[in-house]
Amino acid sequence: METQQVVIAGGGPVGLWLAAELRLNDVSVTVLEQRTEVDQRSKALTVHPRSVEVLACRGLHERFLDESLRISTGHFANLADRLDFSVLDTPYPYTLFIPQARTEELFEEHARALGATIRRGHRVTGFTEQADAVTVRAEGPEGPYEIRAEYLAGCDGTRSTVREAAGIGFPGTPSRYLGWLGDVAFDNPPPPGFNRFTEHGGLMVVPLPGDRWRIAGTDPSSATTEWPGDFTMEELRQKTIRIAGDDFGMRDPSWLSRFGNATRLATHYRLGRVVLAGDAAHQHYPTGGVGMNVGVQDAFNLGWKLAATINGWASDGLLDTYHTDRHPIGEQLMEHSRAQTYLFHGFTPEGLALRSLLSRMIPRSKEFSDVLAGRLTALDVAYPAADPDAHPLTGARAPALAFAAADTDLFALLRADGYLLLDLTARGVLDDRGGDRITVRGGALDQVPDGWEDVRAALIRPDGHIAWAGAEEDDAELAALVDDALATALGRR
Numbered sequence: 001m002e003t004q005q006v007v008i009a010g011g012g013p014v015g016l017w018l019a020a021e022l023r024l025n026d027v028s029v030t031v032l033e034q035r036t037e038v039d040q041r042s043k044a045l046t047v048h049p050r051s052v053e054v055l056a057c058r059g060l061h062e063r064f065l066d067e068s069l070r071i072s073t074g075h076f077a078n079l080a081d082r083l084d085f086s087v088l089d090t091p092y093p094y095t096l097f098i099p100q101a102r103t104e105e106l107f108e109e110h111a112r113a114l115g116a117t118i119r120r121g122h123r124v125t126g127f128t129e130q131a132d133a134v135t136v137r138a139e140g141p142e143g144p145y146e147i148r149a150e151y152l153a154g155c156d157g158t159r160s161t162v163r164e165a166a167g168i169g170f171p172g173t174p175s176r177y178l179g180w181l182g183d184v185a186f187d188n189p190p191p192p193g194f195n196r197f198t199e200h201g202g203l204m205v206v207p208l209p210g211d212r213w214r215i216a217g218t219d220p221s222s223a224t225t226e227w228p229g230d231f232t233m234e235e236l237r238q239k240t241i242r243i244a245g246d247d248f249g250m251r252d253p254s255w256l257s258r259f260g261n262a263t264r265l266a267t268h269y270r271l272g273r274v275v276l277a278g279d280a281a282h283q284h285y286p287t288g289g290v291g292m293n294v295g296v297q298d299a300f301n302l303g304w305k306l307a308a309t310i311n312g313w314a315s316d317g318l319l320d321t322y323h324t325d326r327h328p329i330g331e332q333l334m335e336h337s338r339a340q341t342y343l344f345h346g347f348t349p350e351g352l353a354l355r356s357l358l359s360r361m362i363p364r365s366k367e368f369s370d371v372l373a374g375r376l377t378a379l380d381v382a383y384p385a386a387d388p389d390a391h392p393l394t395g396a397r398a399p400a401l402a403f404a405a406a407d408t409d410l411f412a413l414l415r416a417d418g419y420l421l422l423d424l425t426a427r428g429v430l431d432d433r434g435g436d437r438i439t440v441r442g443g444a445l446d447q448v449p450d451g452w453e454d455v456r457a458a459l460i461r462p463d464g465h466i467a468w469a470g471a472e473e474d475d476a477e478l479a480a481l482v483d484d485a486l487a488t489a490l491g492r493r
Helices: 013-023 049-057 061-067 099-113 160-168 232-245 291-311 323-345 347-366 366-377 475-489
Strands: 004-007 029-033 070-071 095-097 116-120 125-131 134-142 143-154 176-187 195-198 201-208 212-218 251-258 263-265 274-276 419-423 438-442 458-459 466-470
Touching: 004 013, 004 125, 004 291, 013 029, 013 099, 013 291, 029 125, 049 291, 061 099, 061 201, 125 160, 134 232, 143 160, 143 212, 143 291, 160 274, 176 232, 176 291, 195 232, 195 347, 212 232, 232 251, 263 291, 263 419, 291 323, 323 347, 323 366, 347 366, 419 475, 458 475, 466 475
Parallel strands: 004 029, 004 143, 029 116, 143 274, 419 438
Antiparallel strands: 070 095, 125 134, 134 143, 176 212, 176 251, 195 201, 201 212, 419 458, 458 466
């Protein structure tokens, strides 16, 4: 029987990113993807700022920056007033507009270059878990076969075979609204950034490569629990005329689709030797274009923890923190998705009034807009600290700290297979704390961000979140605290 350390069910962006993270840790991995080629009908088009930071942490961001349209604003439920991303605390204060098909191609190229085995036309059909392994049943063009692995990752979508076979619950609410979209050509395209929302419905139009356009929207007839059948070009045309007053000369559809707002969250992100990520763990209405981003960030959190567990340098219970870190993010995703779904279907006078009121608050209330932008971009994600007395930065995303004496930033210094220890004492107090899984970087910061004023040392996880931060002024006591933090992080207690 074939053996691998990890088998991943699903070769979309989430599964491919997880495969690459595992290979950066020298973990053998096979990805089984049912599709024989990349689906050119791109569900996702947006890479949000935190996801660009994730790409930068692995040196992949330049490829995306070169091929993408940068958009410095975002929307909440397609409200008229947009969120200003240009003021966000990130080197990438914009979303990247790039079809999911191209994202998937770049991720697959990245994973293959690192040595991941990717089998298209293969699918997981079930598994049997043992105490020290999992036997994965699969089927390919030449018939059924089995792979013995240490762990099985379900990145196989909302109808996940892995999740169902593991008996992991997927509670939530069924679909009560339907959205629709069409990828078409226009003879008379609308102006850039075109969107409308009236009592007749709401829609937005965005450009696609090859002089094509995506038009997506909702309307009063979308409030239904009945499936009305396949979406047609004539329906798209009539809905567009009713909402926008013009069909813009639409023709030659390459994709027409309806989608519902069923909202569900897995009860466990990890159960035994099975882990879930992406749509296998959470299903929601595609509001704000966050779905793929949340899934990739799941994989970014999971990859190093799974690898550390397999390679024997994980602290006790590290893999369990994947669920405690990411399940609350899934709960927040459900809340924001449901709220936006309600606003997306506010076609009554009362609904339009609510939309107008909330829209006007965006430019008038910085706190309100910052909360929405932080959630949408995932720049505000912070994981719970185990120690209630921990420094307030513990668990937060580390910003792109720049060092005064070097042309580099924190993202470029991160490693997938170990921690980064920042020595901000300016005296090299912690220079000798480096090791197999620890890289020490010392020196003064070029600029000190808010909240970092008292920090003299910080331990950064492979996924860019802060494992520990210390403000102790006495050098000897600071060094002792660092030793304690390293022992905890590396499971040496």
